[in-house]
Amino acid sequence: MAITLLRAASLPGLRDAAAGQHVCSYLPNNNRRRRWILCSLKYACLSVDPGPGEVSPVYSSLTVTPAGEAVISSEQKVYDVVLKQAALLKRHLRPQPHTIPAIPKELDLPTNGLNQAYHRCGEICEEYAKTFYLGTMLMTEERRRAIWAIYVWCRRTDELVDGPNASHITPSALDRWEKRLDDVFTGRPYDMLDAALSDTISKFPIDIQPFRDMIEGMRSDLRKTRYKNFDELYMYCYYVAGTVGLMSVPVMGIAPESKATTESVYSAALALGIANQLTNILRDVGEDARRGRIYLPQDELAEAGLCDEDIFNGVVTNKWRSFMKRQIKRARMFFEEAERGVTELSQASRWPVWASLLLYRQILDEIEANDYNNFTKRAYVGKAKKLLALPVAYGRSLLMPYSLRNSQK
Numbered sequence: 001m002a003i004t005l006l007r008a009a010s011l012p013g014l015r016d017a018a019a020g021q022h023v024c025s026y027l028p029n030n031n032r033r034r035r036w037i038l039c040s041l042k043y044a045c046l047s048v049d050p051g052p053g054e055v056s057p058v059y060s061s062l063t064v065t066p067a068g069e070a071v072i073s074s075e076q077k078v079y080d081v082v083l084k085q086a087a088l089l090k091r092h093l094r095p096q097p098h099t100i101p102a103i104p105k106e107l108d109l110p111t112n113g114l115n116q117a118y119h120r121c122g123e124i125c126e127e128y129a130k131t132f133y134l135g136t137m138l139m140t141e142e143r144r145r146a147i148w149a150i151y152v153w154c155r156r157t158d159e160l161v162d163g164p165n166a167s168h169i170t171p172s173a174l175d176r177w178e179k180r181l182d183d184v185f186t187g188r189p190y191d192m193l194d195a196a197l198s199d200t201i202s203k204f205p206i207d208i209q210p211f212r213d214m215i216e217g218m219r220s221d222l223r224k225t226r227y228k229n230f231d232e233l234y235m236y237c238y239y240v241a242g243t244v245g246l247m248s249v250p251v252m253g254i255a256p257e258s259k260a261t262t263e264s265v266y267s268a269a270l271a272l273g274i275a276n277q278l279t280n281i282l283r284d285v286g287e288d289a290r291r292g293r294i295y296l297p298q299d300e301l302a303e304a305g306l307c308d309e310d311i312f313n314g315v316v317t318n319k320w321r322s323f324m325k326r327q328i329k330r331a332r333m334f335f336e337e338a339e340r341g342v343t344e345l346s347q348a349s350r351w352p353v354w355a356s357l358l359l360y361r362q363i364l365d366e367i368e369a370n371d372y373n374n375f376t377k378r379a380y381v382g383k384a385k386k387l388l389a390l391p392v393a394y395g396r397s398l399l400m401p402y403s404l405r406n407s408q409k
């Protein structure tokens, strides 16, 4: 994949710089850190047409419209959030006065009330995400309860647009949900489940932005049923799933012995969210189409000689198979990126993350096993395979952090 780098003193100068562009470098697909360093050195990184049959997890950090306008890509925008989250966590890890707002004393729920609230969060997590719930049982009590509280908030947010009342949901209901989120973060929880989250926020350096961004994802789901290209889809996946990764890192914690940068751990968490969501989309193509929704990138469909009609008709053709192969390959690249990061998490947090990674990734294998018929067959990982994933995940959770393995070579 060729990358064209333009030296640009500033973005407005980009158009002029384009005149003197020269190809500086060839960067492998996953050499992101170098790309970002180059960007931060005020180089604009212009790319990127993947060669035939090649996939790039992300297309470019900067694109230029036909009118010559520089447009920052979704990946760059999301990476800015990653940097901000990492900076917040690092600041918290440095010994300094605690800056996270605590729940005002007078609003404190009695400990018993809080225990009940967390207990209910645990029950909900167990009901909807059994394997993940089991995995959380290995975490310390405080972390486990915090993960449950976050999970429940995400579930409730998702249910606003996907649950039984979804047809009545309006943008203003989402605005009210966001106002309620602000209240949770300022220690004024509305109900007991919110109170568990308020308490969690007072104990871990969790930022409100990923929560807000998830609500933004729900807003976009209300108005959008098509995605022009992968850049648009990437943003959607960040909103609805990458955010979960960013919310989880401060609770799961980074292994004290890890030599990885905080940013790289956040990037891996983001990658896992994106990988999961892409997998979810590939699994649910038929189901989504029946609701009039197509989450697949329109430009890639067109390149493969496919259109919306083909999806609504739901016939598996060779064109469809090769389109799907490309999509699955991309989802696997995100899983691969996430894998390195899991090993950097604190030991007790790794198992549930490995388990969910292995289980979710297997859905891609099942789509292949179904000969890419994701129109009428739901890819499903059987009980035996699910059970087998647990000891495998446990074994992996004992591995030394990837950053240490590399530094000892």
Ligand SMILES: CC(C)=CCC/C(C)=C/CC/C(C)=C/CC/C(C)=C/COP(=O)(O)OP(=O)(O)O
Residues within 6 Å of the ligand: 240, 241, 242, 244, 245, 246, 248, 249, 265, 266, 268, 269, 270, 272, 273, 276, 277, 280, 338, 339, 341, 342, 345, 353
């Ligand atoms: C890798 C590192 C460093 C940390 C891990 C950080 C985490 C926990 C990331 C996971 C993010 C995550 C779980 C995102 C949600 C993705 C997703 C598509 C969930 C689907 O939820 P449901 O709609 O309930 O799925 P089903 O339809 O399969 O039941």
